Amino acid sequence: MSAPQSARSPLLSGIDWPPLLLVPALALIALPLVGSPSSWITLTVAGLAMGLIIFIMASGLTLVFGLMDILNFGHGLFIALGGFVAGSVLAGLSDWTGTGSWALNLAAVLPAMAVGMLVAGAVGLAFERFIVRPVYGQHLKQILITMGGMIIGEELIKVIWGPLQIALPLPEAMRGSVLLGEASIEKYRLLAVGVGLIIFALLMWVLARTKVGLLIRAGVQDREMVEALGYRIRRLFVGVFAAGSALAGLGGVMWGLYQQNLTPQMGAQVNVLIFIVIIIGGLGSTGGALIGALLVGLMANYTGFLLPKLALFSNIALMAAILLWRPQGVYPVVNR
Amino acid sequence: MSAPLLELRGVHTHIGAYHILHGVDLVVPRGEVTLLLGRNGAGKTTTLRTIMGLWRASSGRIHLDGQDITQLPTPDIALRRVAYVPENMGVFADLTVRENLLLAARSAKRASQIDSNRLQWIFELFPAMKTFWNHPAGKLSGGQKQMLAVSRAIIEPRELLIVDEPSKGLAPAIIENMIEAFAQLKARGVTLLLVEQNLYFARQLGDTVAVMDEGRIVHHGSMQALSDSPDLQHALLGLAL
Numbered sequence: 250m251s252a253p254q255s256a257r258s259p260l261l262s263g264i265d266w267p268p269l270l271l272v273p274a275l276a277l278i279a280l281p282l283v284g285s286p287s288s289w290i291t292l293t294v295a296g297l298a299m300g301l302i303i304f305i306m307a308s309g310l311t312l313v314f315g316l317m318d319i320l321n322f323g324h325g326l327f328i329a330l331g332g333f334v335a336g337s338v339l340a341g342l343s344d345w346t347g348t349g350s351w352a353l354n355l356a357a358v359l360p361a362m363a364v365g366m367l368v369a370g371a372v373g374l375a376f377e378r379f380i381v382r383p384v385y386g387q388h389l390k391q392i393l394i395t396m397g398g399m400i401i402g403e404e405l406i407k408v409i410w411g412p413l414q415i416a417l418p419l420p421e422a423m424r425g426s427v428l429l430g431e432a433s434i435e436k437y438r439l440l441a442v443g444v445g446l447i448i449f450a451l452l453m454w455v456l457a458r459t460k461v462g463l464l465i466r467a468g469v470q471d472r473e474m475v476e477a478l479g480y481r482i483r484r485l486f487v488g489v490f491a492a493g494s495a496l497a498g499l500g501g502v503m504w505g506l507y508q509q510n511l512t513p514q515m516g517a518q519v520n521v522l523i524f525i526v527i528i529i530g531g532l533g534s535t536g537g538a539l540i541g542a543l544l545v546g547l548m549a550n551y552t553g554f555l556l557p558k559l560a561l562f563s564n565i566a567l568m569a570a571i572l573l574w575r576p577q578g579v580y581p582v583v584n585r
Numbered sequence: 586m587s588a589p590l591l592e593l594r595g596v597h598t599h600i601g602a603y604h605i606l607h608g609v610d611l612v613v614p615r616g617e618v619t620l621l622l623g624r625n626g627a628g629k630t631t632t633l634r635t636i637m638g639l640w641r642a643s644s645g646r647i648h649l650d651g652q653d654i655t656q657l658p659t660p661d662i663a664l665r666r667v668a669y670v671p672e673n674m675g676v677f678a679d680l681t682v683r684e685n686l687l688l689a690a691r692s693a694k695r696a697s698q699i700d701s702n703r704l705q706w707i708f709e710l711f712p713a714m715k716t717f718w719n720h721p722a723g724k725l726s727g728g729q730k731q732m733l734a735v736s737r738a739i740i741e742p743r744e745l746l747i748v749d750e751p752s753k754g755l756a757p758a759i760i761e762n763m764i765e766a767f768a769q770l771k772a773r774g775v776t777l778l779l780v781e782q783n784l785y786f787a788r789q790l791g792d793t794v795a796v797m798d799e800g801r802i803v804h805h806g807s808m809q810a811l812s813d814s815p816d817l818q819h820a821l822l823g824l825a826l
Contacts, residue, residue, distance in 0.1 A: 460687070463688055467680060467688055470680075471675060476659040478689050
């Protein structure tokens with residue numbers, strides 16, 4: 250006899266729908282406030298693009314916390330590193346980025362992303378070994394030492410690339426906008442949405458359909474039990490830490506291209522948004538991180554348009570409102 | 586008589602500043618069911634967690650099949666065909682029944698690769714596992730969660746099965762179900778070490794019994810002898826079976 254067939258995806262069984270409705274609800278609430286439908290479409294796409302880039306950066310961090318209870322305040326270092334390394338690669342391939350050919354532009358951007366991810370992942374491995382591992386189980390020390398690690402990393406970036414802002418122009422074919430009715434949507438933002446969705450789909454596939462993903466999901470819930478089943482969770486954690494660092498590096502490349510510049514402090518600046526996202530999502534929850542990131546991206550763009558001075562405050566207010574509703578985030582991880 | 590499968594000698598365990606186990610000596614004979622009894626706080630759960638390496642013995646030795654496992658990490662102990670079901674059952678609530686079992690079937694990458702004969706046997710023991718195959722474990726009843734926890738522990742062949750309070754909070758019908766499952770496991774040659782408060786359950790299954798108090802084994806003998814002696818029951822447990 251064989252195992253009964255799966256009738257439906259485990260990820261769809263027992264879905265908690267209200268948090269999923271928050272994203273369209275926020276967009277719909279913003280529509281009358283923004284007024285013009287074309288401006289609303291532009292802002293919404295910008296918000297989704299920003300949200301998906303933040304999700305790419307945050308997904309690794311939330312799993313790292315979920316698996317090993319590690320508060321890594323140094324995550325921003327991998328973001329900045331990914332951005333700067335990719336910036337150097339792109340600078341070396343300026344002949345390809347300067348043409349209007351999508352093929353040549355992608356031939357420059359994709360290797361730049363790959364190298365950025367590789368370097369961020371490798372530095373992540375060393376960061377875990379020498380900075381994080383000695384302070385397992387000690388939250389206060391984790392906060393201090395990982396922040397210290399990020400400051401040192403930032404200074405090293407200044408030594409290598411200099412302390413000033415570096416321009417990171419978009420490749421030629423990715424510049425400009427497409428028109429959707431009267432709404433103007435930047436091509437790069439559409440690309441960012443596409444890449445973000447691919448990364449999300451890939452992550453969900455790994456988490457839902459592979460044994461490693463199953464182990465990660467189980468480890469986030471009860472790592473002791475995973476060990477009692479014969480799995481070495483620390484090895485898994487090291488892998489997740491490196492993968493999360495690489496994803497942060499990818500996010501850094503995309504964020505740099507989104508902003509069209511790089512600064513050594515960019516990681517530390519984005520760190521605040523990332524922590525808001527993973528707290529809104531529920532520490533350890535990948536799906537929650539996506540909801541949190543989209544909410545933060547949309548909120549930042551809507552308030553940036555309507556009330557620019559309240560842009561950062563709006564996300565903190567959003568986090569506070571969500572925590573009043575669900576104190577452990579929109580998708581709290583069971584057993585934590 | 587064959588060598589015991591599991592042997593603890595003078596095991597002390599500290600949890601933070603607290604000294605919980607004070608030199609536990611315990612012998613678990615191969616192929617038998619050993620019951621660990623005692624009042625709340627006697628150190629039964631700590632003993633099981635120390636065997637599994639979830640809490641580290643501060644002194645003393647633990648031998649499994651003649652090998653010293655005292656300082657081995659938990660996964661290495663589990664890989665020696667030892668399964669553990671904790672008091673809270675340890676099911677992964679966000680994972681389905683299928684995923685919980687797949688995780689425990691180390692050699693399988695997909696549910697279709699789980700040993701079908703073994704799965705069939707589990708479905709016969711616990712039909713609810715088949716009924717709720719794609720159900721999130723968190724939505725199961727307490728009894729079904731316990732069935733899942735035990736199913737997960739036996740999805741692959743084991744030498745030793747350690748279960749902390751298997752009958753806790755279960756309805757009588759499910760307790761009978763659980764007794765039948767453990768009896769079948771014993772018949773297959775699996776050694777069982779069970780912590781139990783339910784004396785009916787203990788009497789149905791136990792070959793040998795160890796009674797703990799204040800972090801020590803204060804009695805070790807056959808279940809039959811304890812069952813037949815009201816005086817011993819009063820002295821050790823404060824009640825009659």
